[in-house]
Amino acid sequence: MIGLTRRELLRAALAAGASAAGLAACEREERHVPVSEEWSPGEPLPWRNWSGIERCVPARRIAPASEAELVALLASGDFPLRPAGTGHSFSGLVPSDSALVFLDSLAGVISADAAALSAEVWTGTRLWRLGPALAALGQAMPNLSDIDYQTLGGALATSTHGTGARLGSLSSCVTGLWLATPSGELLECDARRNAEVFHAARTSLGALGVVTRVRLANRAAFRLVERSRFVPLESLLADLARERDANRHFELYAFPHADTALAIATNESEQAPDATGGDDPEAILLLRTLFRWTRALPGVGMRLYDAFLRSQPASERAGESHEVLAHPRTVRFNEMEYTVPAELGPECLRAILAEIRARDLPVCFPLECRFVREDDVWLGMFHERAGFSISIHQFQDEDWRPYFAAIEPIFWKFAGRPHWGKLHSLDAARLAALYPRWSDFQAVRRSLDPRGRLMNAHLTRILGA
Amino acid sequence: MCLVAACARSDDRKPATATQLELEPELARTYQSACAACHARAATGAPLTGNDADWSARRAQAGDALLVHTVNGYRGMPPLGGCGRCSEADLRALVAYMAGGPAR
Numbered sequence: 107m108i109g110l111t112r113r114e115l116l117r118a119a120l121a122a123g124a125s126a127a128g129l130a131a132c133e134r135e136e137r138h139v140p141v142s143e144e145w146s147p148g149e150p151l152p153w154r155n156w157s158g159i160e161r162c163v164p165a166r167r168i169a170p171a172s173e174a175e176l177v178a179l180l181a182s183g184d185f186p187l188r189p190a191g192t193g194h195s196f197s198g199l200v201p202s203d204s205a206l207v208f209l210d211s212l213a214g215v216i217s218a219d220a221a222a223l224s225a226e227v228w229t230g231t232r233l234w235r236l237g238p239a240l241a242a243l244g245q246a247m248p249n250l251s252d253i254d255y256q257t258l259g260g261a262l263a264t265s266t267h268g269t270g271a272r273l274g275s276l277s278s279c280v281t282g283l284w285l286a287t288p289s290g291e292l293l294e295c296d297a298r299r300n301a302e303v304f305h306a307a308r309t310s311l312g313a314l315g316v317v318t319r320v321r322l323a324n325r326a327a328f329r330l331v332e333r334s335r336f337v338p339l340e341s342l343l344a345d346l347a348r349e350r351d352a353n354r355h356f357e358l359y360a361f362p363h364a365d366t367a368l369a370i371a372t373n374e375s376e377q378a379p380d381a382t383g384g385d386d387p388e389a390i391l392l393l394r395t396l397f398r399w400t401r402a403l404p405g406v407g408m409r410l411y412d413a414f415l416r417s418q419p420a421s422e423r424a425g426e427s428h429e430v431l432a433h434p435r436t437v438r439f440n441e442m443e444y445t446v447p448a449e450l451g452p453e454c455l456r457a458i459l460a461e462i463r464a465r466d467l468p469v470c471f472p473l474e475c476r477f478v479r480e481d482d483v484w485l486g487m488f489h490e491r492a493g494f495s496i497s498i499h500q501f502q503d504e505d506w507r508p509y510f511a512a513i514e515p516i517f518w519k520f521a522g523r524p525h526w527g528k529l530h531s532l533d534a535a536r537l538a539a540l541y542p543r544w545s546d547f548q549a550v551r552r553s554l555d556p557r558g559r560l561m562n563a564h565l566t567r568i569l570g571a
Numbered sequence: 572m573c574l575v576a577a578c579a580r581s582d583d584r585k586p587a588t589a590t591q592l593e594l595e596p597e598l599a600r601t602y603q604s605a606c607a608a609c610h611a612r613a614a615t616g617a618p619l620t621g622n623d624a625d626w627s628a629r630r631a632q633a634g635d636a637l638l639v640h641t642v643n644g645y646r647g648m649p650p651l652g653g654c655g656r657c658s659e660a661d662l663r664a665l666v667a668y669m670a671g672g673p674a675r
Contacts, residue, residue: 145642147635151659152642154650169656190655192605208656213604232604255608255653387647388616434615436647 153206155193156255157440157502162201169208173284173292173318176207180316181290186559189312191260192232194253195527196440198564199264199312209259212318218243223324224281229259229317237428245324246427249273249355252474254432259317264527265309265486267495268431269357269476271350271448275488277308278481282321285314288555296321305543306550309485311526313565314554330354330430331375335420339367339459343452350477355431359472360455362462363401363408366415368472372431377424385423387436390471394501397470438502439471442510442529443495444522445487448477451494454520458496458513469509471499484543487523495525534570592668602665605653610669616647618669626670637666 143161145152154161168187170176187205200206209230218225223245227236233254240246249268251261258276260266267275282296285307293315295304307314332355339360342349349356355372400411423430446454455475462469474497478488487493498513500506510529517524523540524530538544548569555561561571594602609617618625629637641662644650651657652665 145639147638147659152650153655154644156644156649156653158644158650167656167658192653193649193651193655206655210601210604210654210656232608234608235604255649385614387614434609434612436609436615436617438644438647438649 153190153193153200155195155200157196157438159196159440160193160198160201162203162206164202164204164206166205167208168205169210171211173212173286176209176212176316176318177286177290177292179207179290180286180288184557184559186561188560188562189259189263189316191257191263192255194256194260195264196442196529197527198562199527200562201564202562207316209257209316209318213257215239215243216319218245220244223326224321225324226282226319226321227258228319229257229262231258232256233258233261234428234432237426237432240324241327241426241428244327246327247276247279247322248325249276249279250428250431251276252431252433253435254428255435258320260527262308262317262320263310263312264525265483265488266527267476267478267488268355269478269495270355271477271492272479273355274479274481275309275483275486277483277486278479278488279323280308280320281323283307283317284319285317285554287315288557288559292318302546302550303554305482305484306547308483309526311485311565311569313551313560313569315560328374328427329376329425330372330427331377331422331424332370332372332430333420333422334368334370336366336416336418337369338416339365342367342369343455346452357474357476359474360459361412361415361472362459362467362469363397364412364415366412375424377422385433387434390437393472394470401468439499440502440506440510440529441497441499442506442514443497443525444514444517444520444530445478445493445495445525446517446520446522448492448494450520451475451477451496454494454516454522455496457516457519458498461512461516465512467509467512469498469500471501473498484547485526485541487525489541489543493523496522497525497528533567537568538570592672594664594668598661598664598668601654601657601661602668605657606665606669608653609648620669621671623671630670630672637670638663641666 150163152161152163170179185204186202187207188200188202190200190206190208193200212228212230214228214231216226216228225240225245233256236258249270251266251268262277262280265275265277285293285295285303287293293300293303295307297304307317342358353371353373357370359368396414397411400407476495478493478495480490480492481488483489500509514531524532558571609615610620641652
């Protein structure tokens with residue numbers, strides 16, 4: 107999601123637009139269209155995901171106080187259940203009418219090895235709490251996702267990632283894990299012990315049991331500076347390989363209906379925090395207003411919009427790695443993301459942007475494009491393939507379906523693999539063709555959960571169970 | 572331009588260090604792991620815990636408006652305030668803690 111930091115300039119642009127068009131100012135873009143059933147006091151409390159499109163009313167909410175309590179719970183019954191993180195996933199990984207398991211009590215760093223720069227961490231730890239906890243021990247994860255509201259367990263289960271051509275997904279940083287199986291065993295797994303389970307469980311979709319703790323291969327704590335600048339999209343794409351290789355982290359945001367992109371390069375630096383580059387998570391709402399106003403101007407609107415974007419000044423953010431890599435996201439949205447082979451990324455992006463223009467889709471949410479190193483995680487989107495991940499978003503109060511349906515077939519043409527936590531329409535047969543170790547994962551899953559205790563409707567569709 | 576400027580939210584608010592209410596230890600941990608992600612960060616736009624200027628008008632809303640918004644999600648706030656395991660009673664206590672008192 108975009109990290110625009112020049113709210114004042116956008117606001118000035120909006121003011122100019124309002125004056126020219128005689129439009130009323132102070133239009134907050136918060137229609138807040140309900141996307142599913144609303145709760146009222148007295149009704150059973152539902153569970154809903156972050157964007158609000160997934161919902162269930164579980165018969166039981168279980169928050170075990172300890173790992174032993176969780177294992178005993180699993181051993182004591184055979185009711186269906188689903189592990190839940192913070193519910194940030196857009197896909198239907200969590201909903202269950204039976205039981206949801208929350209690991210809120212299994213949170214924090216268990217131990218750290220200062221010499222090996224590794225740490226054992228409970229998977230109920232929220233990422234935004236993990237960064238400071240590791241920093242206090244002189245460690246940091248090598249990379250982090252753009253959003254840090256998730257639990258570590260949820261992020262690993264979905265192969266969540268950041269950006270950086272030499273950096274892998276969060277799952278690739280796991281060197282050991284403990285899995286509470288559906289039958290109530292606790293398996294310690296790594297590349298030598300229970301190796302098959304280890305390779306499957308680093309990104310498990312929560313379909314193998316409940317991963318309670320992991321050992322993370324970290325590095326020494328470090329500081330970063332993030333530099334953002336608006337540039338012509340085509341010139342950036344022409345120079346993309348150099349940008350990818352020259353920066354520890356590099357990502358771009360492409361703006362639908364515009365020829366401008368936001369290029370974000372992030373590198374190690376001892377630079378002091380710079381107050382001029384603070385995050386502004388609500389700038390995206392101003393961008394939407396600007397888009398709507400300029401789009402309504404016949405003939406010149408989109409040229410004006412593009413000129414506004416290109417006039418945005420560069421900005422910087424600096425700080426500890428976990429402070430710079432993650433961004434507060436307080437404007438909710440729905441998202442689809444596919445990872446295509448890295449070398450096909452620019453061509454796929456161009457095809458998407460062309461489709462948006464050809465269909466004149468009324469969308470302005472920038473497309474996020476990131477690089478991720480290949481890994482050996484069986485169901486990781488980067489399995490044996492360096493990836494270029496392209497995310498498309500729609501505001502939470504707008505219908506995402508026509509937009510995503512129009513774009514998804516383009517991802518298929520480029521052999522894209524969908525993000526497990528985000529929206530897509532693939533079923534088991536099509537997913538199997540994308541993952542060389544699909545049948546191995548399924549064999550591990552069947553051996554651990556032969557009765558499908560961890561299945562829900564979504565998993566049944568995507569795993570074919 | 573001044574009309575647009577009137578939309579601006581002050582960004583210099585600071586979270587208060589405490590409210591008049593206290594939380595049970597488990598709920599205090601829940602607050603720290605879930606609610607504080609936004610309600611103790613000045614840059615997110617969320618009403619800050621214990622900041623009466625942020626909460627007075629919200630507390631004055633009729634009925635269970637704050638609770639309903641919390642459960643369903645409202646604007647930037649995710650459903651259940653990001654605490655999927657919380658009960659209705661938990662959410663009421665957390666809202667009252669952040670707002671510096673129950674809705675009235």
